[in-house]
Amino acid sequence: xxxxxxxxxxxxxxxxxxxxxxxxxxxxHVSLYWYRQALxxxxxxxxxxxxxxxxxxxxxxxxxxxxxxxxxxxxxLTIQRTEQRDSAMYRCASSLGWRVPLDEQYFGPGTRLxxx
Amino acid sequence: xxxxxxSPPDLILQEGANSTLRCNFSDSVNNLQWFHQNPWGQLxxxxxIPSGTKQNGRLSATTVATxxxxxxYISSSQTTDSGVYFCAVEMDGGADGxxxxxxxxxxxxx
Numbered sequence: 001x002x003x004x005x006x007x008x009x010x011x012x013x014x015x016x017x018x019x020x021x022x023x024x025x026x027x028x029h030v031s032l033y034w035y036r037q038a039l040x041x042x043x044x045x046x047x048x049x050x051x052x053x054x055x056x057x058x059x060x061x062x063x064x065x066x067x068x069x070x071x072x073x074x075x076x077l078t079i080q081r082t083e084q085r086d087s088a089m090y091r092c093a094s095s096l097g098w099r100v101p102l103d104e105q106y107f108g109p110g111t112r113l114x115x116x
Numbered sequence: 117x118x119x120x121x122x123s124p125p126d127l128i129l130q131e132g133a134n135s136t137l138r139c140n141f142s143d144s145v146n147n148l149q150w151f152h153q154n155p156w157g158q159l160x161x162x163x164x165i166p167s168g169t170k171q172n173g174r175l176s177a178t179t180v181a182t183x184x185x186x187x188x189y190i191s192s193s194q195t196t197d198s199g200v201y202f203c204a205v206e207m208d209g210g211a212d213g214x215x216x217x218x219x220x221x222x223x224x225x226x
Contacts, residue, residue: 059213093214103147103148104161105160107159110159
C-alpha cells in the first residue's frame with residue numbers, strides 16, 4: 001500500500017514569508033508525528049497527534065511554528081515569518097498508535113525547506 | 117531528556133566485510149527502531165526492536181533493554197548498504213516522539 005507522502009518535496013522561500021508543509025499518513029494510522037532534520041544530524045521531534053488531537057507540542061521551536069490535523073488524517077505544519085535558521089528537512093511519520101504492541105513509526109520522504 | 121549515543125560515527129569498509137553498529141541509551145525505553153538513511157535521503161525502517169533479537173536477510177539486531185544498548189549487525193556488506201544508520205528510541209512513559217542518535221555514517225567501497 002501507499003506509504004507516508006509529503007508535499008512539496010522541495011520549497012524555496014524568502015525570509016519573512018509563511019510556508020505550509022503537508023503530510024498524508026498511511027491509511028488507518030492514528031498517530032502522526034513531525035520532525036525536523038538539520039544537515040548531518042538525526043531528526044528532532046517537533047509535535048504529534050492522535051487522531052485530530054495534538055498531544056505534545058513541546059518540541060516546536062517557537063510560536064512561529066504550528067501544526068494541525070483537523071480531520072484526523074492529513075496534517076499541515078505551518079511556519080510563519082520564516083527565518084534562515086528554519087532551513088532544514090521536515091519529516092512526517094505515522095504509526096498505528098494507541099500503544100498497540102507494534103507502534104512502529106514510518107517516515108515520509110520529507111520536505112527540504114530553504115529560506116533565502 | 118533521554119540521551120542516545122551511536123558508535124562509531126564513521127565507518128569505511130570493503131564490500132563483503134561484516135560490521136557491528138552500537139546504540140547506547142540513557143533510560144528505559146518502550147520503543148527502539150533502527151533506520152537506514154540512503155544517499156537519496158529516504159529513511160528506511162530496518163527493525164522495530166525494543167528488546168530481543170531479530171534477523172532480516174543480511175541484517176540482524178539485538179537489544180538488551182536491561183543494559184540499555186542495541187546492536188545492529190550487517191554481514192557481507194554491499195555498496196548499497198552505504199548511508200547513515202540511525203538508532204531512535206521512545207522513552208518509557210515519556211512523549212511519543214522518537215529521540216534519534218547522531219547516526220553512523222557507513223561507506224562500503226567496491
